[in-house]
Amino acid sequence: MTSDDQRGAAPAAPPRFGANYTPSQGWFHHWLDFDIDAVRRDLDAVAALGLDHVRVFPIWPYFQPNRTLIRPRAVEQLVALADAAAERGLDVNVDGLQGHLSSFDFLPAWTQTWHRRNLFTDPDVVSGQCAYLRTLAAALADRPNFIGMTIGNEINQFAAGPHPDPDRITPEQADAWLTEVLAACEEGAPGRLHLHAEYDAAWYQDDQPFTPAQAARLGGVTAVHSWVFNGTAQRHGRDAAVTGQHAAYMIELSKAWALEPGRPVWLQEVGAPAPLIPAADAAAFTEATVAAALDCADVWGVTWWCSHDVSRSLADFPELEYSLGLLTNDGRVKPAGESLARLAKEWRDGRPAPAPRPTALVVDAGPDFSRRSVCAPGGAVFEAFARLVADGMRPAFVLAERVGDAAYLAARGIGEVVRPSEVLG
Incomplete structure (x- = not known):
C-alpha cells in the first residue's frame, strides 16, 4: 500500500472554530425567561476561548407554538x-x-397526539415549517455575522427506529422535504450558508430514509455529527486510534458520496462523552479528534458540543449530558476548553493543506443504501479503516460504483483502491 507520510505545503483557508451554545442558565429553556445579560456573560466566556462562532438553538415549539403563530418577541430575542x-x-x-436535543424531543403540539401529522409529508406541517424557517432567516439576513440556517438538529431520528414513535417516510420523500425546507431558508436569507444535519444513522443505518447522498449533496456544506458512544469507544476503547479518528472517518466517508471533489465538510457536533471518555482524558481526546479532523481536506470548521455544562439543578438528563461543556456551568474553563482554545490559536493564521490520501477503501453500501451498515462500527468498512489507521495509514473512501472512473479518482488524488476484505483478510 502507498505510504502517506508526506505533508502538503500549499496554504489552505483557516478552519473555523466554534461551540454549540448551551446557555448556562436554564439550558435551552432560557428562551422562556430570556435574560440578555446572562447570554452576554456566556458569550464573553466563549469568545475568551478564541472561538469565532456559535450554533444557537431557538426551540421550535417555543417560537412557533401554533402553526400560524411565530412569536415576534421570540424572534426579537434571537436577533438580540x-x-x-x-x-x-x-x-x-x-x-x-x-426536534431533538440531549435525549428530549421538542415538537410543537400542532404536530402531536390529537393533531398528529407526519413531520415530513403533511402539506400543512411542511408549510408551517417553511414559514418558520423563512421567518428566522429573514430576521437575520442583514446581520453580517449570520452564517445561515441549519434545518434542524438531527431531525432524521424522527423518520425511523430506534425512535419509539417515528414518522416513517421513503428516501424520496426525505429528499423532497429537504429540498423544500432548504429553499425556504434561501428565500429568507439569499446567499447564506444553509444546510441540514443528521445524526450518524444517515451513514450507518440500513433503513434510515435520510441518506448519505442527501447529506453530501444537498445544502451548502456537508454536516457531520461525530459521537464515539455509537459503538466506536465501546468496541475499540478510548485509547484506540480509531476512537480519536472517528470524526475524520465520518468526514472522509462523506466525501465518497459528494458529487464533486472539494465540497466543504463541517464537523458541526463532536464532544467527549463520559464515562467512555473519562474527564482525565477529555483534553487528549479533544486534541486527537481535532488534529485528525483537520488532517482532512476541505474542512469548513469544527464546532464543539458544547459551550457550557448542563446544570445539575436540571433533572432527567442522561448522565453524560451534564459534563460535555468546554466550560463549567459557572463559567470556569475545563481541560477540553483549554485544548480547543490552544488549537484555535494555533490554526488561526492558516495551515498547510492536508496531504493527499492516495489509498481509498471501497464502500459498497448498495445503490439503495440498504447495506450502509458496513460503514458502522463493526461493519467491514469501519473495521478496515480501524486496522489501517492503527498502522499509521490515512485512507480515503470511494464508492464501489466509481472505482472504474479514472478521471474522478485522479481528481481526488487517489492512486490505489483497496477493498475491506483485503485489509481484514
Missing part, C-alpha cells in the same frame, strides 16, 4: 442574541427545527 454575539466577534449559525 445574534447582535450580542457580533459584539464579541462571534458569528452565528441558527438551528431551526431541533
Whole structure:
C-alpha cells in the first residue's frame, strides 16, 4: 500500500472554530425567561476561548407554538442574541427545527397526539415549517455575522427506529422535504450558508430514509455529527486510534458520496462523552479528534458540543449530558476548553493543506443504501479503516460504483483502491 507520510505545503483557508451554545442558565429553556445579560456573560466566556462562532438553538415549539403563530418577541430575542454575539466577534449559525436535543424531543403540539401529522409529508406541517424557517432567516439576513440556517438538529431520528414513535417516510420523500425546507431558508436569507444535519444513522443505518447522498449533496456544506458512544469507544476503547479518528472517518466517508471533489465538510457536533471518555482524558481526546479532523481536506470548521455544562439543578438528563461543556456551568474553563482554545490559536493564521490520501477503501453500501451498515462500527468498512489507521495509514473512501472512473479518482488524488476484505483478510 502507498505510504502517506508526506505533508502538503500549499496554504489552505483557516478552519473555523466554534461551540454549540448551551446557555448556562436554564439550558435551552432560557428562551422562556430570556435574560440578555446572562447570554452576554456566556458569550464573553466563549469568545475568551478564541472561538469565532456559535450554533444557537431557538426551540421550535417555543417560537412557533401554533402553526400560524411565530412569536415576534421570540424572534426579537434571537436577533438580540445574534447582535450580542457580533459584539464579541462571534458569528452565528441558527438551528431551526431541533426536534431533538440531549435525549428530549421538542415538537410543537400542532404536530402531536390529537393533531398528529407526519413531520415530513403533511402539506400543512411542511408549510408551517417553511414559514418558520423563512421567518428566522429573514430576521437575520442583514446581520453580517449570520452564517445561515441549519434545518434542524438531527431531525432524521424522527423518520425511523430506534425512535419509539417515528414518522416513517421513503428516501424520496426525505429528499423532497429537504429540498423544500432548504429553499425556504434561501428565500429568507439569499446567499447564506444553509444546510441540514443528521445524526450518524444517515451513514450507518440500513433503513434510515435520510441518506448519505442527501447529506453530501444537498445544502451548502456537508454536516457531520461525530459521537464515539455509537459503538466506536465501546468496541475499540478510548485509547484506540480509531476512537480519536472517528470524526475524520465520518468526514472522509462523506466525501465518497459528494458529487464533486472539494465540497466543504463541517464537523458541526463532536464532544467527549463520559464515562467512555473519562474527564482525565477529555483534553487528549479533544486534541486527537481535532488534529485528525483537520488532517482532512476541505474542512469548513469544527464546532464543539458544547459551550457550557448542563446544570445539575436540571433533572432527567442522561448522565453524560451534564459534563460535555468546554466550560463549567459557572463559567470556569475545563481541560477540553483549554485544548480547543490552544488549537484555535494555533490554526488561526492558516495551515498547510492536508496531504493527499492516495489509498481509498471501497464502500459498497448498495445503490439503495440498504447495506450502509458496513460503514458502522463493526461493519467491514469501519473495521478496515480501524486496522489501517492503527498502522499509521490515512485512507480515503470511494464508492464501489466509481472505482472504474479514472478521471474522478485522479481528481481526488487517489492512486490505489483497496477493498475491506483485503485489509481484514
